[in-house]
Amino acid sequence: MADNDPQSTPGLGAEPRPALSDPAGEGSDRAAGLPDSAHGSPPGSALDSAPGSARVTDGAEPGGAAAKAAARARLRAARRRLTPAEIASRGQALARVLATLVPPGAAVAGYLPMPGEPDVRAFLSDHAAGGGAVYVPVIASPDRRVLEWVRWTPEAVLQRSAFARIDEPQGDRLSTQALQELHTQGLSILVPGLAVDDHGARMGQGGGFYDTSFGAGSDLGAGSDLGAALRLIAVVHAAEVLSPGSFPVEPHDLRVHAIATERGATRLRAL
Numbered sequence: 001m002a003d004n005d006p007q008s009t010p011g012l013g014a015e016p017r018p019a020l021s022d023p024a025g026e027g028s029d030r031a032a033g034l035p036d037s038a039h040g041s042p043p044g045s046a047l048d049s050a051p052g053s054a055r056v057t058d059g060a061e062p063g064g065a066a067a068k069a070a071a072r073a074r075l076r077a078a079r080r081r082l083t084p085a086e087i088a089s090r091g092q093a094l095a096r097v098l099a100t101l102v103p104p105g106a107a108v109a110g111y112l113p114m115p116g117e118p119d120v121r122a123f124l125s126d127h128a129a130g131g132g133a134v135y136v137p138v139i140a141s142p143d144r145r146v147l148e149w150v151r152w153t154p155e156a157v158l159q160r161s162a163f164a165r166i167d168e169p170q171g172d173r174l175s176t177q178a179l180q181e182l183h184t185q186g187l188s189i190l191v192p193g194l195a196v197d198d199h200g201a202r203m204g205q206g207g208g209f210y211d212t213s214f215g216a217g218s219d220l221g222a223g224s225d226l227g228a229a230l231r232l233i234a235v236v237h238a239a240e241v242l243s244p245g246s247f248p249v250e251p252h253d254l255r256v257h258a259i260a261t262e263r264g265a266t267r268l269r270a271l
């Protein structure tokens, strides 16, 4: 199981592998200037060493790319400071929190965590044991930002993605649309991210995959008929729930319905 342990390879980006395209340098760890606007963050949170700075204004660069890169670097650095024991105990707490947001037996599109990410595997195992179908993403095309979905159980045989430090199950793949059409009665998406604001905007790893799959411009975006039965639940560490303006938000960015952290659930829109 060690290969499926998000803590087994400490230090993000340490392994040689084909990097996903990162034109704005989001993958780099340059000094971050994330504003000190988090609220409810405990001491030692992702932001409490931020230099005093103005709120993100998007500046001159399109989409606030430099500001996003800085925010990502800071948030990733904070994740690297988490211990395996912290991640594991938060994972147990998350399992209880997510059970309050996801109806028993409902289909769930989850994820298998990268190092430092909230570990949702305890929840996914419980949910699968209760009869709910669980899927996780496979990076099908990094260039076209396409995800596909494979059924997951705790026994799944995993293979490391060629593009990221993410384990993916083998098996039949479904497109995002096919997954949704299979579960028109409701599908809960656990959306991984580096941060979310309490208006439901989210900042991810910089691949654009979830925005392309579920954001405003997608076939399944808010307001679309197909997207109506989707529940988008951002899963982040509690210190990563930030106030609006803490990171740049673009029109294509998806908006989540709810936020789950190890400290509890926040419902933002009707689920």
Ligand SMILES: Nc1nc2c(c(=O)[nH]1)N(C=O)[C@@H](CNc1ccc(C(=O)N[C@@H](CCC(=O)O)C(=O)O)cc1)CN2
Residues within 6 Å of the ligand: 012, 013, 018, 019, 020, 022, 027, 076, 111, 112, 113, 114, 117, 137, 138, 139, 147, 163, 164, 165, 166, 192, 193, 204, 205, 206, 207, 208, 209, 210
């Ligand atoms: N667990 C998990 N699975 C997921 C996602 C995620 O955020 N979390 N994704 C959400 O979209 C997709 C993969 N997206 C990714 C997008 C960018 C990078 C990336 O740029 N990685 C950098 C290094 C990042 C780091 O050091 O932490 C790289 O490859 O250089 C990785 C994954 C699909 N599966």
Ligand SMILES: Nc1ncnc2c1ncn2[C@@H]1O[C@H](COP(=O)(O)OP(=O)(O)OP(=O)(O)O)[C@@H](O)[C@H]1O
Residues within 6 Å of the ligand: 063, 068, 192, 193, 202, 203, 204, 205, 206, 207, 208, 209, 210, 211, 212, 215, 217, 218, 250, 252, 253
């Ligand atoms: N729907 C879209 N159409 C075109 N470009 C997009 C779309 N969504 C994202 N992008 C582009 O993809 C890149 C990454 O976007 P962004 O920073 O929003 O990703 P992210 O939300 O952090 O990633 P992910 O969803 O993979 O976690 C940016 O260059 C962005 O402009």
